[in-house]
Amino acid sequence: MASIEMRNIVKKYGDGFPAVNDVSMDIADGEFMILVGPSGCGKSTLLRMIVGLEDITSGDMVIGGNRVNDKAPRERNLSMVFQNYALYPHLSVFENIAFPLRLAKAPEDEVKRKVTEASDVLELGEHLDRKPANLSGGQRQRVAMGRAIVRDADAFLFDEPLSNLDAKLRGQMRTEISRLQRRLGITTVYVTHDQTEAMTLGDRVCVLRKGVIQQVASPRELYEQP
Numbered sequence: 138m139a140s141i142e143m144r145n146i147v148k149k150y151g152d153g154f155p156a157v158n159d160v161s162m163d164i165a166d167g168e169f170m171i172l173v174g175p176s177g178c179g180k181s182t183l184l185r186m187i188v189g190l191e192d193i194t195s196g197d198m199v200i201g202g203n204r205v206n207d208k209a210p211r212e213r214n215l216s217m218v219f220q221n222y223a224l225y226p227h228l229s230v231f232e233n234i235a236f237p238l239r240l241a242k243a244p245e246d247e248v249k250r251k252v253t254e255a256s257d258v259l260e261l262g263e264h265l266d267r268k269p270a271n272l273s274g275g276q277r278q279r280v281a282m283g284r285a286i287v288r289d290a291d292a293f294l295f296d297e298p299l300s301n302l303d304a305k306l307r308g309q310m311r312t313e314i315s316r317l318q319r320r321l322g323i324t325t326v327y328v329t330h331d332q333t334e335a336m337t338l339g340d341r342v343c344v345l346r347k348g349v350i351q352q353v354a355s356p357r358e359l360y361e362q363p
């Protein structure tokens with residue numbers, strides 16, 4: 138687990154207007170932070186800079202007390218769940234979940250134990266031999282979650298993980314993510330367009346607009362009108 142501190146983060150693509158413009162924010166160890174705001178306000182860019190998929194133009198990104206500006210994604214020990222789940226089509230569910238452990242060259246018995254644990258939590262035990270193409274949207278989403286929790290990451294990053302699911306599944310997965318995060322107590326940054334997700338999942342909600350933080354507040358302060 139680790140806190141995430143952003144100090145005056147700026148991101149410019151080319152010479153355009155900054156996509157992220159002087160963002161400073163402290164996300165506490167174990168906190169669930171939601172990022173909301175209109176399309177193009179810089180949510181994905183911010184998430185990608187936390188993970189290391191995007192260079193920071195200026196400012197400091199500090200994770201668990203260490204400045205990580207110059208660290209590659211795999212040196213940051215973070216788990217990201219993408220909107221499209223980014224599963225490997227030629228690999229089984231087991232191997233998709235195991236992927237980060239294989240990269241880390243974990244021993245076979247550890248891989249087996251951790252994948253089994255993750256798939257039990259996510260009720261994927263019966264599907265471990267299947268390929269992603271033969272899974273429902275909800276199951277695919279769970280495989281992506283499995284891959285995120287299988288290693289002991291310092292933080293979870295979610296980029297609209299439920300936006301491709303129908304309303305019923307979205308509700309189920311919302312409950313599941315909430316349960317999982319509280320159980321694991323892992324620092325989480327979660328991008329969404331969905332107010333219900335923001336309200337049910339977030340400890341705090343950060344509202345971005347044109348690359349600038351408009352406000353950071355609890356879901357109650359933000360959404361419950363007097």
Ligand code: ADP
Pocket residue numbers: 176177181
């Ligand atoms: P969303 O609104 O769902 O976040 P976008 O359409 O904004 O998706 O972005 C999809 C991908 O395209 C991202 O990887 C983003 O970095 C990239 N992208 C977004 N805007 C531009 C742009 N103006 N030029 C090049 N790539 C872009």
Ligand code: ADP
Pocket residue numbers: 150156174175176177178179180181182183
């Ligand atoms: P959001 O996730 O809130 O929809 P993004 O972070 O994707 O916003 O985009 C923020 C701004 O940066 C937008 O104006 C977008 O067009 C621009 N942008 C994003 N990715 C790229 C890219 N790879 N190249 C150029 N511009 C980009």
